[in-house]
Amino acid sequence: MHSLVVAAMLAATLTPANCVAAVDREISFQADGLTAYGTVHVPAHKPGARLAAALLLPGSGPTDRNGNQLPAFHPNTLSLLADALGQDGIMTFRFDKYGSGPTHTLPPVVDEGAFVRQADAAYAALVAQPETNAHSMLVVGHSEGGMSTLLVDTSVRPRPAGLALVEPQDERLLDLVRMQLGEYADANLPADQASTQKSLVATAIADFRAEQPVDTTGMIPLFAAYFRSFVAQAVFVRSDDAIYPPDVARHVPAGTRVLVTCGTADTQVPCDTTPPLVQALHSAHLAVLDGIDHDLHPAGSPVNDQPLAPAFLTALHDWTRPWSR
Known part of the structure; x- marks a missing residue:
């Protein structure tokens, strides 16, 4: 009460x-x-x-x-x-x-x-x-x-x-993250690198949602840091991401x-x-x-x-x- x-x-x-x-x-x-x-x-x-x-x-x-x-x-x-x-x-x-x-x-x-x-x-x-x-x-x-x-x-x-x-x-939540990181990649990286980074982000989000290990290999440091943070706060992030x-x-x-x-x-x-x-x-x-x-x-x-x-x-x-x- x-x-x-x-x-x-x-x-x-x-x-x-x-x-x-x-x-x-x-x-x-x-x-x-x-x-x-x-x-x-x-x-x-x-x-x-x-x-x-x-x-x-x-x-x-x-x-x-x-x-x-x-x-x-x-x-x-x-x-x-x-x-x-x-x-x-x-x-x-x-x-x-x-x-x-x-x-x-x-x-x-x-x-x-x-x-x-x-x-x-x-x-x-x-x-x-x-x-x-x-x-x-x-x-x-x-x-x-x-x-x-x-x-x-x-x-x-x-x-x-x-x-x-x-x-x-x-x-x-993670749909917004994918959009934000994608926009960052497009604005700051050559087109081929941006495409690669966006693909890595999409895979990491799918793995996280499936409660599978998240691999940040190949990500630029900024993106890798985001996903390490998500893994460290997995209970909260999953509970937020479940809400549309x-x-x-x-x-x-x-x-x-x-x-x-x-x-x-x-x-x-x-x-x-x-x-x-x-x-x-x-x-x-x-x-x-x-x-x-x-x-x-x-x-x-x-x-x-x-x-x-x-x-x-x-x-x-x-x-x-x-x-x-």
Whole structure:
């Protein structure tokens, strides 16, 4: 059973406009017997009001509540999302995924299911907040978090009223890897070498999926390192690769307000892979973001410490319109 522990309650005061001031509240929660930590942001609101509330889900890897993998990777994607949603009067909860934040303890089995259960527990923690309107629950997921958003939608109650799939993983994991490595080979190697490398990658993926030994002989070092990593994390990689996001998307109830974004400069999840996901959803709005990359920046921008692109913010604010204050 999920349990919620309020780690720190910051006093809210009335502003001259008779509104409760905005506040960030640190909380912890339990999933699979492990404690996780995060930040609830409650925007300014009228006393006694109940607010729409969004759970924010990050991309792959040990990503913290702000959307960072410190020290090298700090785009602050989730903290910026929280700020943007707060401007619309929507409260948010963002948390430290396993392997990040104040504790690095991992569950006994690290697979996609463990991360979804952690997200489910975070959702329950958000529902339990005193300011939350449980009838206006939202989930916003970036990259792999977009796929996680679909999985959470199938398992939590109450079901979310809205989902935002931001540059989401929309294919099986290793199909995306094959595409990405193929594009790298075509861009950086002579044609004959690129063809050889793509063939080796395809064979390695087939062997990995069949639970056969993976041979990296002949691969360029970068590709070989990828597959050594996959073998080392085989339980997680197989559990993720088993999921075809459009199949999950078909279970999103009609009437759920869904936003899907694709940036035309996103090389990790390009727009041409998105149609099956959008078609599987009942009434999703696809926002095509011209010149925007996977991290929601204009193409060619530095990854770290950049604002979210205005085109994305426009799409986000349009999606939140039914819940904005």
